[in-house]
Amino acid sequence: MPLNTTTTPPFVAVLVRGLLAGLIAGLLAGTFAYVAGEPHVEAAIAIEEAATHAEPAAGAHDHEDALVGRTGQRGGLFLATGLFGAAMGGLLATAYVLLSRRRRGDDDGRSGLLLAGAALLGAVIVPFLKYPANPPAVGDPATINQRTVTYLLMVVLGLVAVWAGSLGYRSVGAQAPTWLRATAAVGGFLLVTAVSYVVMPSFQEVPADFPATLLWSFRLASLGTQVVLWTGIGLLFAALMHHERRRRAGTALPST
Amino acid sequence: MSSSASSQPVVHPAGSVRLLWPVLATVAVLTLLAYLVAFDQGAVSRSGMYLHELMHDGRHLLGVPCH
Numbered sequence: 001m002p003l004n005t006t007t008t009p010p011f012v013a014v015l016v017r018g019l020l021a022g023l024i025a026g027l028l029a030g031t032f033a034y035v036a037g038e039p040h041v042e043a044a045i046a047i048e049e050a051a052t053h054a055e056p057a058a059g060a061h062d063h064e065d066a067l068v069g070r071t072g073q074r075g076g077l078f079l080a081t082g083l084f085g086a087a088m089g090g091l092l093a094t095a096y097v098l099l100s101r102r103r104r105g106d107d108d109g110r111s112g113l114l115l116a117g118a119a120l121l122g123a124v125i126v127p128f129l130k131y132p133a134n135p136p137a138v139g140d141p142a143t144i145n146q147r148t149v150t151y152l153l154m155v156v157l158g159l160v161a162v163w164a165g166s167l168g169y170r171s172v173g174a175q176a177p178t179w180l181r182a183t184a185a186v187g188g189f190l191l192v193t194a195v196s197y198v199v200m201p202s203f204q205e206v207p208a209d210f211p212a213t214l215l216w217s218f219r220l221a222s223l224g225t226q227v228v229l230w231t232g233i234g235l236l237f238a239a240l241m242h243h244e245r246r247r248r249a250g251t252a253l254p255s256t
Numbered sequence: 257m258s259s260s261a262s263s264q265p266v267v268h269p270a271g272s273v274r275l276l277w278p279v280l281a282t283v284a285v286l287t288l289l290a291y292l293v294a295f296d297q298g299a300v301s302r303s304g305m306y307l308h309e310l311m312h313d314g315r316h317l318l319g320v321p322c323h
């Protein structure tokens with residue numbers, strides 16, 4: 001009996017590993033965000049509160065609300081990244097299982113790593129370059145619904161761009177040289193990305209007196225949080241799948 | 257496993273319609289979870305703004321539009 005028939009795990013086994021990888025990666029991302037990002041959030045909130053006190057009618061997102069204090073919000077950071085990570089890890093595992101139809105053999109988590117890289121590029125980096133993360137005190141509350149919808153749309157378009165890239169890669173044919181396949185991939189990706197950047201609306205809502213260095217530091221920390229999240233999901237998921245395959249292969253062939 | 261295993265070296269578990277509903281249910285639940293973290297303002301979770309405010313810093317640092 002070929003080894004592969006017994007080493008392909010069922011959906012639930014893959015899903016549990018994706019959720020676990022996502023939860024751990026989310027907590028790691030939360031730790032990174034806490035260390036690298038929280039000081040900038042605090043600084044931005046201080047600016048926001050100074051503005052609100054000077055102009056009480058502004059009535060922005062009220063961070064002084066007693067519902068959850070600042071200590072609670074800093075702790076809630078780990079809840080947010082942990083739950084979000086688990087959700088993303090589970091979705092990655094689902095995509096992994098769906099794509100396993102196309103795989104020719106036991107890939108040992110390689111396609112899990114590729115999927116995490118694709119998600120980082122399509123669902124994080126492409127939207128981030130169009131709609132970068134904003135700290136408190138940046139952004140007009142009046143446009144929050146519009147910005148939320150366009151952000152989600154940009155995530156979808158980013159994933160479509162990655163899909164177009166992979167389509168370009170495969171459309172050239174396996175006989176084509178690697179540079180040609182890579183060029184087709186980059187071309188497909190850039191075409192969709194450029195068109196969506198032009199078509200989607202832009203928002204210029206950074207207050208003129210908001211410190212540029214604080215904005216840059218916050219955005220870097222925010223991007224870093226997502227990079228830690230998706231790198232962690234990819235590596236942990238691949239490691240867990242590798243372990244699972246070895247375990248199943250071991251029970252199937254006890255003589256080895 | 258199946259009798260065709262000798263001619264087909266690899267058996268793909270996902271190649272069946274059997275997985276359709278589990279996959280759809282999983283995607284729905286996980287999308288809802290991500291929504292609760294990233295966007296919900298109490299409309300779905302019915303916790304008022306409590307969860308929204310609790311996960312406020314996470315939303316900002318994950319890069320989601322917040323306010």
Ligand SMILES: [Zn+2]
Binds near residue numbers: 136323
């Ligand atoms: Zn906010």
